[in-house]
Amino acid sequence: MERRSDADRSGFAGGNAGASAETRAAYRKRSRSLAAVASAAVFALVVTGCGGGDTAADGGQNPEPVAVTEEQLAKLPEATTYDDLEQAPIDPEMGDTSASENGTGTVLHPEQELAVYKKPGGEPFAKLPVEQISSPTWVPVIGEKGDWAQILLPARPNGASGWIHATDKTVEEGNNDFAVTVHRDDFTLEITEKGEQIGEWTIGVGKDEHPTPKGRAYIIASIEEQVNDYSPIVLPMSSHSESHETFGGGPGTVGIHTWPDNSFVGEANSDGCIRVTQEALDELVKLPLGTIVEVV
Amino acid sequence: MSKKKTAALGAGVLSAALVGGALLAPAAGAQTEDSAFGIAADGLIDIAPTPYVEGEGSEEVVGTNVAGLAGATVLSAEASSNYAYADVANLSVLPGDIGGIPGIGEPLVAAEGTLSATCDNGDLSSQITELSVLGNTIPIDNLAPNTTAVPEALEGVAQITLNKQSENTVTAVSIELLQGVPGLSDIAGQTIDIASATCTEGDDDGDNGDGDNGDGDNGDGDNGNGDNGNGDGDNGNGDGDNGNGDGDNGDGDGDGDGDQADDNGDAPAPTPQPGHLDVTG
Incomplete structure (x- = not known):
């Protein structure tokens, strides 16, 4: 996979899933190299002081990360579906639906546990593990600033995001042309590839008192379920129920899965999850982790 | 039936409950590199690491129940080069009626959902969704290595360590009974390890x-x-x-x-x- 080298770093701004199509097209050409930027393992960063001062050369557009020791990293809460990261900045464009038009865009896999910051050069507030429920962690990029990538996180609250210093030493990068759109009112789910619909199915969503949360989220893992038997595979999303703090022993994670019968089809009778037919699940499981799911 | 006999029965049931191959597993504490197990115990009641995987492969045990000692709906272990992982679903350890330990009626340790331990190229981590000790929920906000979780009632009786890390081994939950209890005096020193992974870098x-x-x-x-x-x-x-x-x-x-x-x-x-x-x- 092609990546920028340190010598070739050139900061770039612009969006990803939330950006215009034009910007995104230009972005994609460069996105392969996003991860390739400056180096240094996150917990061995050499910077001056703890302020994460901006580098003079880039006029503050590409600040160095705040130093995080291995010990400090260990104490940070993990960004997983089980956690509530109150300090996480909220996705500034939770209602963005550009992924269904252009695809998810860039997704990143941390090759090591990474510190997650409130903003480029800001304070760390969490760490991103390399796995989520046994699946490799892949997160969508929703914004960029220099060597920094703003990513969606799998934790509460809904829309939790954070910034990671994305370098060729710390992340694996992939392109993702797919997106999922859930129309709650129409009880439909569609998969698009580069904006072209490749499948649509009638589904079930959360009942009125436990609605499926709106906004953009993403698929965090692919689980061959070992305990529950209502679906052979469960695709947990980054979003959580706003009405169930916990559910069945879990943290209230919203998931996509099948159901033993068809009573859900075209109905709002789940506790927040998105129930789909086996035919739909067969296609959904092929989508890369990190694929954005827009719930409207 | 005395507590001593109960313990002996527990061990007997255990032998019947373990899947074939478990008897070939090493004794608890003898875990080797790139290996994982779901549960192991050492002391008055010995449980060979179960399921146990070493080197490359994965094993799963469904519906394990060691009468009087521990139960879980699924235990799995996986290992590959420089990687090991173990998880246990719906754990219950010492599910009540252990004489002398305050809080009779509640499991010593119970976990809804899955708890797991991962060793990935030397990086150690544990994942615990929800854990209770004698019915008291333990907040799992930031599971730092070697977090101890012992209610006041159990001080001096048992030591419970979460995300126990030592060199290249991580154990999600490690329990040690520090002293005997009435009717079961020999149980002092008993250890029970839940979801453990060891790997090399x-x-x-x-x-x-x-x-x-x-x-x-x-x-x-x-x-x-x-x-x-x-x-x-x-x-x-x-x-x-x-x-x-x-x-x-x-x-x-x-x-x-x-x-x-x-x-x-x-x-x-x-x-x-x-x-x-x-x-x-």
Whole structure:
């Protein structure tokens, strides 16, 4: 996979899933190299002081990360579906639906546990593990600033995001042309590839008192379920129920899965999850982790 | 029936409950490199690590119940090169009626959902969704290594360590009974380990250190279909001792872990991984 080298770093701004199509097209050409930027393992960063001062050369557009020791990293809460990261900045464009038009865009896999910051050069507030429920962690990029990538996180609250210093030493990068759109009112789910619909199915969503949360989220893992038997595979999303703090022993994670019968089809009778037919699940499981799911 | 007999029965049931092969597993505490197990106990009641995997492979036990000692709906263990993982679903340890321990009626330790331990190229971590000790929920906000969780009523009686880490081994929950209890005096020193993983750190992959190691890439880059074995490990120490830049991708077998983009730079389709999460149904 092609990546920028340190010598070739050139900061770039612009969006990803939330950006215009034009910007995104230009972005994609460069996105392969996003991860390739400056180096240094996150917990061995050499910077001056703890302020994460901006580098003079880039006029503050590409600040160095705040130093995080291995010990400090260990104490940070993990960004997983089980956690509530109150300090996480909220996705500034939770209602963005550009992924269904252009695809998810860039997704990143941390090759090591990474510190997650409130903003480029800001304070760390969490760490991103390399796995989520046994699946490799892949997160969508929703914004960029220099060597920094703003990513969606799998934790509460809904829309939790954070910034990671994305370098060729710390992340694996992939392109993702797919997106999922859930129309709650129409009880439909569609998969698009580069904006072209490749499948649509009638589904079930959360009942009125436990609605499926709106906004953009993403698929965090692919689980061959070992305990529950209502679906052979469960695709947990980054979003959580706003009405169930916990559910069945879990943290209230919203998931996509099948159901033993068809009573859900075209109905709002789940506790927040998105129930789909086996035919739909067969296609959904092929989508890369990190694929954005827009719930409207 | 005395408590002593209860314990003996527990051990007997255990033997019947364990799947074939478990008897070949090493004794608790003798775990070797790149290995994992779901449960093990040592003391008055011995449980060979179960299920136990060493080297390469995965094992799962469904519906294990050791009468009087522990129960779980699913226990699994997985190991591969420089990696080990174990998880246990719906755990209950000493599920009540242990004489002398305050809080009779509640399990000593219970966990809804799945708890797990992961050792990935020397990186150790545990995941615990929800844990209760004698019915008291233990907040799991920030599971630092070697977190102790002992209610006041159990001080001096039992020691419970969460995310126990020692060298290259992580154990999600480690329980030690510090003293005997009425009717079961010999149980002092009993240990019970739940979800444990041990792994080695792989050789340098040619991609870490100070960046002066030749091409700075993982060799020929042809491992797009899978994991490069040891790529996510111990970079960061900056010792740059790999110098040859040969980009050793471990065993190069591409085990399809789905953590690499393909040759076109596209994110990989995932492989469903055995696991458990209670979603909102």
